[in-house]
Amino acid sequence: MDKILCQHDDKITTITINNGDKRNAFDSEMSKAVTQFIHEAKRKKQRVIVLKANISHGIFSAGHDLNELTSVDEITNDPMFEMFDAMTASPLPIIAQVEGAVYAGALHMLMVCDMVYATNDSKVIITANKMGVPFSLRNYQNWLSVMSIHKAKELFFTAGSIDAMDAYHAGIFNAIFSDGTSLSARVDEVCQAIISCCAEGVANSKLQLNVLANDVTINYDEAVAIEESRHKILNSPQFTKRVEALIAKIHHKK
Numbered sequence: 122m123d124k125i126l127c128q129h130d131d132k133i134t135t136i137t138i139n140n141g142d143k144r145n146a147f148d149s150e151m152s153k154a155v156t157q158f159i160h161e162a163k164r165k166k167q168r169v170i171v172l173k174a175n176i177s178h179g180i181f182s183a184g185h186d187l188n189e190l191t192s193v194d195e196i197t198n199d200p201m202f203e204m205f206d207a208m209t210a211s212p213l214p215i216i217a218q219v220e221g222a223v224y225a226g227a228l229h230m231l232m233v234c235d236m237v238y239a240t241n242d243s244k245v246i247i248t249a250n251k252m253g254v255p256f257s258l259r260n261y262q263n264w265l266s267v268m269s270i271h272k273a274k275e276l277f278f279t280a281g282s283i284d285a286m287d288a289y290h291a292g293i294f295n296a297i298f299s300d301g302t303s304l305s306a307r308v309d310e311v312c313q314a315i316i317s318c319c320a321e322g323v324a325n326s327k328l329q330l331n332v333l334a335n336d337v338t339i340n341y342d343e344a345v346a347i348e349e350s351r352h353k354i355l356n357s358p359q360f361t362k363r364v365e366a367l368i369a370k371i372h373h374k375k
Contacts, residue, residue: 125154134162141177146186152200184225212324266334
């Protein structure tokens with residue numbers, strides 16, 4: 122079974138997460154496949170990319186597949202981050218079509234999509250601080266370019282969830298719909314509207330809006346201090362112990 126499906130059809134590329142056995146969690150090969158399909162869509166002169174999932178256990182995606190985790194280094198060298206960069210750099214608009222719960226790295230993926238539409242039973246959860254995984258400045262910039270700081274703090278400080286309506290008001294979702302049929306119809310309408318516009322104009326708008334949204338001024342000394350504090354956490358015995366305990370727990374379940 123292909124864990125990532127891709128279809129190029131009438132100027133629209135549809136990428137589907139299809140890893141139901143693992144609640145659509147991303148392993149390294151899945152992240153690399155999405156990156157490849159994004160580049161392929163550009164080469165084929167497609168106009169828009171839709172990212173969706175074959176929902177599993179009510180989950181859009183459980184984020185990174187922790188069963189792959191064997192060391193601390195794999196947390197910071199995750200191919201998902203290369204996938205996020207490819208999504209941001211692509212001149213094609215990327216629309217997420219969300220049904221169900223979105224966890225951890227998959228929620229970060231939504232932050233680098235250009236538009237996100239969801240059903241009203243969706244919810245979002247980021248659990249990084251359960252293990253105390255420190256994000257980089259650039260990662261946090263992605264979040265604050267999309268959503269309000271108060272909701273971002275609620276998500277990160279509590280490792281809890283917010284429902285679809287909260288996610289809409291926070292700016293994560295463009296709109297929410299009562300069912301998958303209405304959601305799909307709206308995404309198709311948006312795709313057709315994009316196709317009717319000038320490709321070069323849309324690409325330039327995406328480039329400039331992304332630059333402006335992430336244009337945060339911070340001086341060199343502040344940036345160095347923040348990065349040092351982040352690496353202090355990553356290199357601490359306490360963090361290593363938490364990761365090793367998680368790895369042991371995962372392998373014990375197998």
